Amino acid sequence: MMDIPAYETDNIFARIIRGEIPNTTVYEDEDVLSFMDLFPQSEGHTLVIPKKAEAVNFLDIDPNILGVLIQRTQIIATAINTALRPDGIRLIQFNGEAAGQTVFHLHFHIIPVWQNANMKPHADSSGNGQADPVTLQKLAERIKACL
Structure with a gap:
């Protein structure tokens, strides 16, 4: 049985929500923040997180x-x-370190997929996979225009 750790208020997504770390926002309202993944697996890889819930994963969030x-x-x-x-x-959506979760704040990945296109690995923070901020901003603007 998977143990759910206590929520840590200094995780990177909590810091993004508080405005301590910049992000490339795609969508925001009082409940949800969505932003471009800095280490995208494909073009347009976007994250969606709850702003009010201090939930580590899918198993401990209020329904x-x-x-x-x-x-x-x-x-x-x-x-x-x-x-x-x-x-x-x-x-x-990953639940627990063994499942691939690397940030312990509930979040969903939206990953566009194209046939015959290679996907980058999940959570590749080696530095090689970090996206260009200008490119991310342009993608975010394209997506925002369709909301």
Whole structure:
């Protein structure tokens, strides 16, 4: 059985929510923040996080907050689909370190997929996979235009 660790208020996503770390915002309202992944697996890789819930993962979030988070994730994924026209979209959410979770604040990955295109590995923070901030901003603007 997976143990769920206590929520740490200094995790990178909590710091982004508080405005301590910049991000390339795609969507924001009082409940949800969505931004471009700095280490994208593909063009348009976007993250969606709850702003109010101090939830480590899917198993410890209030179902009502989760409902809002899922609704916003669908809206953002639809905008990505319209803006970037991928061949498919992966929605991924990791629970626990053994499952690949690297930031212990509940979040969803929206990853556009194109046939015959190579995907970068998950959580490749080696420095080689970090996206250009100008490129991320342009992608975010394209997606925002379709919201």
